[in-house]
Amino acid sequence: MTSAVRIGDRVLGAGHPVYTVAEIGINHNGDVEIAKRLIELAANVGADAVKFQKRTPDIATPPDMRDTLRDTPWGQMTYLDYRYRVEFGESEYEAIDGYCRELGLAWFASPWDVPSVEFLEKFDVVTHKxxxxxxTDIELLKALRDTGKPIIASTGMSTMDEIDAAVEVLGTERLVLLHATSTYPCPPEEANLRMINTLADRFGVPIGYSGHERGLQVSIAAVAMGACLVERHVTLDRTMWGSDQAASLEPDGLRRLVRDIRNVELALGDGVKRVFPGEEAPRRRLRRV
Structure with missing residues (x-):
């Protein structure tokens, strides 16, 4: 039996509603108005939270990629300049924080370096991702652990030994692990949803799913297999420029995802056999003895 973890005003774990996360990531392309439209979308369809990514470009950009030229909507620029172009600072996150509070939506981010952890702590985010x-960034994991906040950790592109090492640093008291496959988009044969049970049995913590596939079927199946959290990238339009857009859900896709997750939760029931009210008439009509 896995433990439960509280994130904000919600409890994640067996017997609790699935926590739905709309990952905006960097699909805002550095435009806070696009970010606000995605936040509003998430709130309108009933998602529980939105997630961003936070980097200190000089730290998080690999040295061998900094001067690589990249074609962007703003012209050709180095990869480091591009990272600065799409990175939100304090004023943008103040706007994001205020708008999420106004709409009653939780928000958090994936910090990619230690200064980004310190940055996010100024906003008292409900969790870190x-x-x-x-x-495998042990320095970052220690900084996240030391915040005392609950931690959500994705396990894509990782070996089991690497997951073991990360859990050893993070501890299991406030940890939610997400099964993930870091192929964009992820084909069904690489989804490997049985890892949800493998991780639950191994670590005894709530297990969720971070999906990068096209469509909704795999994410819905993850809920049926016990995922306590489902995270999907969202976009206004999959044809927009950006590396994550093609594997993202558009507005109607996010709406259907949240709706279908709630329906699957209802359909799973409690495992206690009973005769339901809708069965009473067929029972009287069809039973011979």
């Missing part, structure tokens, strides 16, 4: 790419 470890991106799959950061699961």
């Amino acid at each position: 470890v991106a799959s790419a950061s699961l």
Whole structure:
């Protein structure tokens, strides 16, 4: 039996509603108005939280990629300049924080470096997220652990030994692990949803799912297999420029995802056999003895 973890005013774990996260990430392309439209979308369809990514570009950009030229909607620029172009600072996050509070929506982010942890702590976010790419960054994991906040950690592109090492640092008291496959978009044969049970049995913590597939079927199946959290990238339009847009859900997709998750929760029931009210008439009509 896995433990439960409280995030804000919600409890994640067996017997509790699935926590739905709309990952905005960097799909805002550095435009706070786009971010606000995505926040509003998430609130309108009943998602529980939105998630961003926070980097200190000089730290989080690999040295061998900094001077690589990249074609962008703002012209050709180095990869480091691009990272600065799409990165939100304090004023943008103040706007995000205020808008989420206004709409009653939780927000948090994946910090990619220690200064970004300190930045996010100024906003008293409800939780911190470890991106799959950061699961082996022990310095970052220690900084996140030391905040005392609950931690959500994705396990994509990781071996079981790497997950073991990360859990050893983070501890299990306030930890939610997410099964993930870091292929964008993820084909069904790489989804490997049985890892949800493997992680639950191994670590005894709530297990969620971070999906990068096209469509909704795999994410819905993850809920049926016991995922306590489902996170999907969202976008206004999958044809927008950006590396995560193609594997993201558009507005109607996010609406259907949240709706279908709630329906699956209802359908799972409690495992106690009973005769339901709708069965009474067929029972009287069809039973011969």
